[in-house]
Amino acid sequence: MDIVIAGCGKIGVAILDSLIAEGHNVTVIDSSATKLNEITNAYDVMGVCGNTADSDVLREAGADKTDVFISVTGSDELNMLGCLFARRLGSRHTIARIRNTEYNSAAVSFIKQQLELSMTINPEQLASKELFNILRLPSAVKVETFANGIFEMVELKLKENSPLCDISLADVRSRVKGRYLICTVQRGEELHIPDGSFILRTGDRISLAAPPAEIQRILKQLHLLQKQARSIMILGGSRTAYYLAKRLNFIGNSVKIIEQDPARAEQIAELLPDCDVLCADGAEHDFLLEEGIRSVDAFVALTGMDEENILLSAFAASVNVPKVITKINRTQLTGLARTLGLDTIVNSKQAVADQVTRYVRALRNSRGGKIESLYNVADGKAEVLTFIAAPDFAGAGRPLRDLHLKEHILIAGIMRQRKPLVPTGDDAILPGDTVIVIAGGKLLNDLSDILR
Amino acid sequence: MNRRMILFLSLRILTAESVLFLLPAGVSLYYGEKSALCFLLCAAAGAAVSVPLSFLAKPRDRVIYAREGFVTVAISWILLSVCGALPFFLSGEIPRFTDALFETVSGFTTTGASILKDVTALSRGMLFWRSFTHWLGGMGVLVFLMSFTNMSDRPIHLMRAEMPGPIVGKLVPRAKETAKLLYIIYMILTALEIALLLIGGMPLFDSVVHALGTAGTGGFGIKPDSIAGYSPYLQWVIAVFMLLFGVNFNLYYLLLVRRVRDAVRSSELWTYLSIAVFSTGVITANTLSLGRTFSETLRNAFFQVSSIVTTTGYSTVDFDRWPQLSKTVLLLLMLIGACAGSTAGGLKVSRVVILFKTVRRELQRMLHPRAVRVLRLDGKRLEESVVSNTCSYLAVYVICLLTCFLIVSADRFDMETAFSASAACFNNIGPAFGAAGPMASYADFSVLSKLTLTAAMLFGRLEIFPLLLAAAPSTWTNKRPKFHF
Numbered sequence: 001m002d003i004v005i006a007g008c009g010k011i012g013v014a015i016l017d018s019l020i021a022e023g024h025n026v027t028v029i030d031s032s033a034t035k036l037n038e039i040t041n042a043y044d045v046m047g048v049c050g051n052t053a054d055s056d057v058l059r060e061a062g063a064d065k066t067d068v069f070i071s072v073t074g075s076d077e078l079n080m081l082g083c084l085f086a087r088r089l090g091s092r093h094t095i096a097r098i099r100n101t102e103y104n105s106a107a108v109s110f111i112k113q114q115l116e117l118s119m120t121i122n123p124e125q126l127a128s129k130e131l132f133n134i135l136r137l138p139s140a141v142k143v144e145t146f147a148n149g150i151f152e153m154v155e156l157k158l159k160e161n162s163p164l165c166d167i168s169l170a171d172v173r174s175r176v177k178g179r180y181l182i183c184t185v186q187r188g189e190e191l192h193i194p195d196g197s198f199i200l201r202t203g204d205r206i207s208l209a210a211p212p213a214e215i216q217r218i219l220k221q222l223h224l225l226q227k228q229a230r231s232i233m234i235l236g237g238s239r240t241a242y243y244l245a246k247r248l249n250f251i252g253n254s255v256k257i258i259e260q261d262p263a264r265a266e267q268i269a270e271l272l273p274d275c276d277v278l279c280a281d282g283a284e285h286d287f288l289l290e291e292g293i294r295s296v297d298a299f300v301a302l303t304g305m306d307e308e309n310i311l312l313s314a315f316a317a318s319v320n321v322p323k324v325i326t327k328i329n330r331t332q333l334t335g336l337a338r339t340l341g342l343d344t345i346v347n348s349k350q351a352v353a354d355q356v357t358r359y360v361r362a363l364r365n366s367r368g369g370k371i372e373s374l375y376n377v378a379d380g381k382a383e384v385l386t387f388i389a390a391p392d393f394a395g396a397g398r399p400l401r402d403l404h405l406k407e408h409i410l411i412a413g414i415m416r417q418r419k420p421l422v423p424t425g426d427d428a429i430l431p432g433d434t435v436i437v438i439a440g441g442k443l444l445n446d447l448s449d450i451l452r
Numbered sequence: 453m454n455r456r457m458i459l460f461l462s463l464r465i466l467t468a469e470s471v472l473f474l475l476p477a478g479v480s481l482y483y484g485e486k487s488a489l490c491f492l493l494c495a496a497a498g499a500a501v502s503v504p505l506s507f508l509a510k511p512r513d514r515v516i517y518a519r520e521g522f523v524t525v526a527i528s529w530i531l532l533s534v535c536g537a538l539p540f541f542l543s544g545e546i547p548r549f550t551d552a553l554f555e556t557v558s559g560f561t562t563t564g565a566s567i568l569k570d571v572t573a574l575s576r577g578m579l580f581w582r583s584f585t586h587w588l589g590g591m592g593v594l595v596f597l598m599s600f601t602n603m604s605d606r607p608i609h610l611m612r613a614e615m616p617g618p619i620v621g622k623l624v625p626r627a628k629e630t631a632k633l634l635y636i637i638y639m640i641l642t643a644l645e646i647a648l649l650l651i652g653g654m655p656l657f658d659s660v661v662h663a664l665g666t667a668g669t670g671g672f673g674i675k676p677d678s679i680a681g682y683s684p685y686l687q688w689v690i691a692v693f694m695l696l697f698g699v700n701f702n703l704y705y706l707l708l709v710r711r712v713r714d715a716v717r718s719s720e721l722w723t724y725l726s727i728a729v730f731s732t733g734v735i736t737a738n739t740l741s742l743g744r745t746f747s748e749t750l751r752n753a754f755f756q757v758s759s760i761v762t763t764t765g766y767s768t769v770d771f772d773r774w775p776q777l778s779k780t781v782l783l784l785l786m787l788i789g790a791c792a793g794s795t796a797g798g799l800k801v802s803r804v805v806i807l808f809k810t811v812r813r814e815l816q817r818m819l820h821p822r823a824v825r826v827l828r829l830d831g832k833r834l835e836e837s838v839v840s841n842t843c844s845y846l847a848v849y850v851i852c853l854l855t856c857f858l859i860v861s862a863d864r865f866d867m868e869t870a871f872s873a874s875a876a877c878f879n880n881i882g883p884a885f886g887a888a889g890p891m892a893s894y895a896d897f898s899v900l901s902k903l904t905l906t907a908a909m910l911f912g913r914l915e916i917f918p919l920l921l922a923a924a925p926s927t928w929t930n931k932r933p934k935f936h937f
Contacts, residue, residue, distance in 0.1 A: 002625070025625040033835055040608055041518070046625040 001025070001360065002066045004091070006052040006082050007073030008035050010329055011097065011123055014349035015070060016043060018357045027061045052082035055089065064089040068360055072097040072121070084115045093118040093363065095356060099125070101242060101271070119359055126355065127348035128243035131325060134344060135248070135298055138323040139219055139226040141205065141344045144375045145212070146386050146436050150420050151413045152212045153183065153384060155377060156224055157343045158204045163223050170196035176221040179422040180210035183412045183438045184382050191381040191440055193410050207377055209412040209436065211420040229297035229323055230254065235282045235312055236303030237261075237268045240327065240348065244300070249274040256291065258282045282312060289319070298323040306333050314340045334379075350376055364445050371446065372434065382440045384412070387447040391431040395451055401425035404452040408440030411450075453928060456511035458524045461594075461603060461610075463506035465528040468597050469535055470498030475584060476539070480577025487577040490543040498535060514605055519927055521609025525594060526922035529910060532593060533557045536585060545578055550899055550906075557906045559585030560593075561913035562795060564671025564765035564882030567895045567902065571674060576657060579674050583661040586670025589913065590697075590795030591638050599631035607631075613918050617792025618803055618842050623705045637704045638795075642667040645693045652686045662766075666693045669796045671765025671882045678767045678890060684751060687768050691755040695728060698762030698790030700802075717830050720791050720802040724761075727801070731757045731785055735778045742774070753778075761785045763797040765882025765890075772889035779885060786875050797880030797912050799849060806834065806842045848916050853878050856908040863901045873897075877905040878912040 003019055005012050006029040016039070019026055026045045029052055030036050036047035050057035052073055063069050069086035071079035076098045083094035098108055098120045108120055133143035140154035158164055164172060169182055173196070185192045186205040192198065200206065210218055219225040230253055234241045237259030245255045249272065256276045259265040265279040280287050282303070293299065299316035301309035306328050313326040317340075325344045328334055334345050358374035372386040389396060395403045400411060400423055413436035414421045414429060421427060429435055437450055444450065473495035480488035516524070533556050540552035551567045558565045559582050568574065574582075588596060592614040598607055607627035612620045622630045642663050649659035658674060665672050675681055679690055699721060706715035715721075735753040743749030752769045759766045760782045771782060789798015809827050816823055827834040856874040863870065869886030873894070876884035883890035894902065911919055921927050 025629070027625050042606065044605065044607060044625070044627050046622045 001068065001363065002062065003027070003068045003070065003360070004029065004058075004061050004063050004066045004086070006030075006061075006069070006071040007079075007097075008032075008039055009072065009074060010349055011352055012070075012072045013039065014353040015072065015356050016045065018353040019360065020044065022357060022360070024360070027066075029057060029061050052078055053085060055085055058082070058086055058089055063091050066091050067363065068093045068095065068118075070095045070356060076100050076103065080111060080115055080117075083117055087116050093359075095119045095121060095359070097121050097123070097352075099123065099239060101239060119355075121352050121355055123348040123352045124239040125243050126351040127240045127327070127346060128247060130346055130351055131240070131244050131300060132247045134325060134346070135229045135232060135253075135300075135323070137215070137219075138229050138298060139224050142207075142377070144377070144384065146373060146375075146384070146413070149212060150415050150418065150434075151209055151436055152215055153207055153209045153375075153377070153412070154215065154219075155205055155207045156219075158200060158202055158206065160202050162202070164200050165202045166199060168197055168199050169194055172200070172222070176218060178210070178214055178218050178221075179420065180208055180214065180218045181410075181412050181422050183207045183209050183384075183410055184378050184440075186378040186381065191378050193382075193408050193438065193440055205378065210422065226322060227297075231296045232256070232298045232300060233288075233291070233293060233296045233321075234258070235299070235301045235309070237264050237277070238302050238304060241300075241302045242268060242271060244302075245272050245275050256296070258288075258291070283308065285315060288312075288315070293321060294319050296321060298325065300325045300327075302327050306330050310337045310340065310342065313337070313342050317341055350380065361445055371444075377438075382408075382438055383444070385437050385439065385444055387435050387437065389429050389431050389433045389435055389447055393429065393431060393447055395429060396431050397428050399426050399428050403450075405450055406452055409450050410438040412436045412438050453523070454511065454513060454516055454520050456509055457514060457516050457604070458520055458527060460506055460509045460511050461524045462527045462531055463502045463509060464597060464601070464603070465593060466498055466502035466531055466535060467506065468593070469532055470495045470502065472584070472588070473498065473539070473581075476577045476581035479580040480575065483576045485575045485577050487539065487543045487545070487575045490539045491577060491581070493542065494535070494538050516604050516606055516609055518609050518612075519921065521613040522918040522921045523927060524610060525613040525914060526918040528594060529560065529914060529918075533560055533910070536560060536581075539581060540578060543575070543578065545574055550902055551895075554894065554902050554906050555582065556585060557909050558877075558882070559583075559670065559672065560589035561880050561909040562586050562590045562668040562670040562763070562797065563877055563880040563909045563912075564665065564673075565877055565888075565905070565909070566672065566882070566893050567897075569893055569895050571676060579661060579672075580657075582672045583664040583670065583674075586668030586672060587642070587664040588668070590668025590670065591634060595631045596635060598628055599635050600628075602628065614914070615793065616797070616913075616915050617700075617800055618806065618838055618845070619792070621702065623702060633705060634701055637701055637708070638667060641693070641696065641704075645689065648689045648693075649686060652683060652689060654682065654686055662690060663693075665766070666690055666764060667697055667795065669694065669697050669762045669764045669790070669794070669880075671759070673766060676891075679755070680768045684747075687751060687755055690766060691751075691758045694758045694762045694764045694766070697764075698724065698758075698794050698796045700791040700793035702793050719830055720805060723805055724791050724801045727785070727788065728757055728761055731761070731781050734781055735774075738775050738778045756782065757785065760881060761788065762790045762794075763879055763881045765876075767883060767890035770889060770891045772885050772891070783872060783875065783885075786872075786879050786881050789879055799846070799879075802829070803842050803845065805829065806839060807846060809834075810839055810843065845916070848920070852908070852911055852916055856904055859904045860897075860901045863898050865897075873901075873905065874908060878908040880909060880912050 001024050003024050004027045005016055008028055008030040020043055028045055029048045033049045036049055040047045048061040063086040069091040071082040073079055079096040083096040087094045094117050096117050099122045112120055137143050140156055142155040144153045184207045185194050233256045235258050237257050248255050258278045260281050262279050265277050269277040299321045301313045303309055309326050313324045316324045326342050327346050337345055354376050362371045375384045377384055411423055414423050415434040473491045477488050477491035537552040537556040540546040541549050546552040554567050594610050594614045611627055623633050624630055645663040646659050661674055703715045732754045736750050739749055755768045756771050788804055789800050790796035792800045792802040813825050856878055857871050860874050861870045865887050869888055872884035873888040
């Protein structure tokens, strides 16, 4: 498909990266020629230099004939204007990043309707949702919910002397009964989609899918449960921090936000009356100790500086905060942070890139069932997709053990009449089911693609 | 530096050349010539070497940067030339290898300078191969390969290194699609010319060979007097097509997608056409006394101007016998060349335009030291990096040309011959003045001069930098850190 991306910041490049991997023809617009030069050197794309809201620039980039126009410049209003013009010029779908906290959800839906936007994206809000899910289940390093919350998938790291180490999956299954499935195992840089004979080791990062009602019990029986975080310290008063604190306050948690800039601190204090807002430099250890970092359940580093987030997360881990979450924007620092013992790393880019990829993939023609949702797991090495099985799906009604699935494909869950089902070999996919599929690599556009 | 990837890509080029040997082999077989055997032998040998080796050299890391792009292009072109010379040498039709190499490099670089005293002695297969190298080299061999295979994840570096001109842009987002489009336009124009030549009564073989030579702006003829023996209609067709192939191909694409306004806005195009018209006028006036009729004089003048400004090198008249003014005009045209993004050589009109604008700005700075001026080209801002690149290109261009001139001067010819031969080879034109004139050949040059001119042709076609960088030791050592966001 022909896609135009306006704005080549971190988010723009993350989206570009995943759309190029999907094989689309991408043109990028940016006002900085240097930035465009860097990007056209690294990716097989065409660059157009200029203002996103300039119709000449839009025409030159081919926005009048494009399938999807994505505007992710730093300014919400420019994004709206660019999308409006692109739409008027003839772009079939438009996606704008709108993230200012002043635009609440009612305002956003009004804008969306008026400007005929296909989708709006808000990276900070997505990140806050991800953070919130992790804080709810702190033993996980990542939590995703599927099919309207009927299924949940958690990624966990097997710590030393975990009872799961050095035993096979079949043994795990015999020790702990219930509706769950260990879907992927990431060992070092390698990703495995395991069978019953697979033996788990210390340091493996496993992902486990189960209905949310049972996940607590299963984790408990697997000795992986850690209690839900109740008091949380957030470093940095960014937009993400705002969205997160709002969600946490809503379910009655106590939140402390540390922000260095007095004006911003006051702004947050005004927006979030239930939060403790502290105006101070979070890099001072004494201050953090004084504010009781030793007694909080979780520490979340959300400043704009990756390095500061990493260092202070390492400090928090050293004073035994039960759960430490680090936000890192530059992907290449993730490895460094892992070597410092920080497991739970969140970046806002991937979630947005996933959201856009999902939308674009769903635009393609589908035969056996359309993509409903898509998430990257295990550092982007695998994808979790949900489909609704169409009536003409070729494998419908046949037991799963008789389906000839492609390699690196696993059916992790089926939802039938709003009831979750963790499938065994005897179960079958019926038309109308929501099917959750795990795929190693980017393989699937619709449900029929799982079959050989 | 990703050496495996460079090796792998160069081997792919060799494989491609082996496959392409089958075309002249087919021509030879059709005419029942012995040379078919040579082509088939070379094709088999090339494939036998390159295919297994490229499987062995298959790189795991396919990422390349600008330096790998330059080095790959340099190595590929040298490899291409050496292997392309083998059929001439093995068949014995050009007995000395240095001569065969000169002829092949002259082909691929679209120069059209020949060491053959009697071109009619060559078999038809060889004549076809000679002209076919023009066609391939004109648009670029890596670009050709890129149009149907995935060369790399970052093909822009290869494209930039192989395609001439100060700014190399893409037509559509994907490099592969861009390459495909360029070749489609190229093929359509070539086919059109063949058709028009056939209509004018030129035999099929002659039409194909001349169209290939025109398309690549090469200039290898198959008659001792080049195009002079053909009818005025055929001369006009070739003259107009030469001029067309000297236009930036991006403009044809713009016409194809009906963005006519963007296409006619190109100041390079107008400068190029004005230069051609003006030179034709001057030469016509200057040579009025030589021709029998005005139309003949005009035709000869236009043909020579079109041939020289696009760096093709066909001729309808022995322009070495023209008055001094006309010869000087032609010599200047040799240096300027045609548009960037075409198949032509030379300095390129867009560079000349940029240089003039830069000079004007410098003059204005002297008058108004605090003046702030931004250079613009076709309504767009010219990046300072492009300006400085163009200036330094002019510097190395002059140095290379003069070095070549110096070495060729060691030969036994006069200054006019030595300089014009250097300029004609370096700018990929072919015929020069004096002993290297349009009705003469490069056969009498010494081995040293021939090798120097061979190198000059390669330097000129690849626009100096790739070969210069490939030869610099610092390119091969110390790994640059990987590029990340």
